[in-house]
Amino acid sequence: MPTDRAQPAFVLIRPQMGENIGAAARAMWNFGLDRMRIVAPRDGWPNPSAVAMASGAGRLLDEAEVAGDVAEGxxxxxxxxxxxxxxRELTKPVFSPExxxxDAAARIARGEKVAVMFGPExxxxxNADIAHAQAIITVPVNPDFPSLNLAQCVLLVGYEWRRACEEVTDVVVQGQRTDVAEHRDIEALARHxxxxxxxxxxxxPDHKAENMKVNLRNLWARxxxxxxxxQMLHGALRQLLRGKTK
Incomplete structure (x- = not known):
């Protein structure tokens, strides 16, 4: 069964290759999206090639809704x-994916039912398809090579959906020992x-000593x-001093 989390439906319009449908399913599931709709797939449905490409996201294909035309989807x-x-010459608001x-997250929070359409590869x-939409999403791609693969486009929009709904830390320090040093630790290191x-x-010379000490403390603080x-810097200094006394 689909997850209970409110989310947009991703609607694939006349997708041409099963492999791309499967790759789109994987891209959706990477970001917790599982409401796939498939409108008039060229090679029919179900599609073994889609299942093979979906890998761990095959459940999305099993639960995908299939429609005969855009209006139905x-x-x-x-x-x-x-x-x-x-x-496009159609008059509509044009959004970046972000x-x-x-906007979609805000609408869904208000109880609206949102969909994102993706076109054939x-x-x-x-234009007749886009006429069904209230808004357009355009990616700022290279104008000399604007075409995105179906799964790439799904991945990009799915990523922005995740960012809109989840608190994302822009930078994080990872490793086995990442406890941030407290002020007392820095102070002890500075004194050492x-x-x-x-x-x-x-x-x-003596008249510059105090300013040099302030600059050194400022270095540790930064x-x-x-x-x-x-601990490593304490140890390094101790070892240097041991070597000097030998």
Whole structure:
């Protein structure tokens, strides 16, 4: 059964190759989307090539709704986006994928039923298809090579849907020992280096010593150190001093 999470339906309009339908299913499931609709697939349905390409996302194909035409595929939807790379003479709002999925998330939260249409691989949707949509999604691609593979387009929109619905951390430090050093850890490290450098005569001449110490403290404060980093730097200094006394 489909997941309970509210989400847009992804509607594939006259897809031509089973492999692309399967790849689109994988792309959808990468981002937690499982409402696939297939309108007038060229090679009929079900399609063994789609199943083979879907790999772990075969459930989406088993549960996909198949429609004979665009109107049938969108019958229960209240707001529809059409993806296209080509300029159209139809008057509609044109969204970037990011803005479209933010808008979709807001509409779904209000109880609307949203769909995103994706056109056939060879030529994309016709104006008669896009006329069913309330808005257009256009990707800022290379104008000299604007065509996207069906699964690529599904992946891109699915990614933006995930970003619109989930809190995404832009940067994260990963590893086995990533506890961030506390201020007391940094302070102890700063004193350790300052004391040893003082003994070595580093802070010279005397009238510049205080400013040099401030700059050194500022250096430690700017560095995003983990507790493991601090321990390593303490150890490195101790080893250097041991080598000097041998």
């Amino acid at each position: 969108l019958a229960d939807r209240t707001y529809v986006y059409a993806t296209t790379a080509r300029p 803005a479209a999925m933010r 060879r030529s994309g949707m016709e 280096y300052e004391d040893r450098l003082e003994e070595a005569g580093f802070f010279y 560095m995003p150190l983990t507790r493991a980093d601090v």
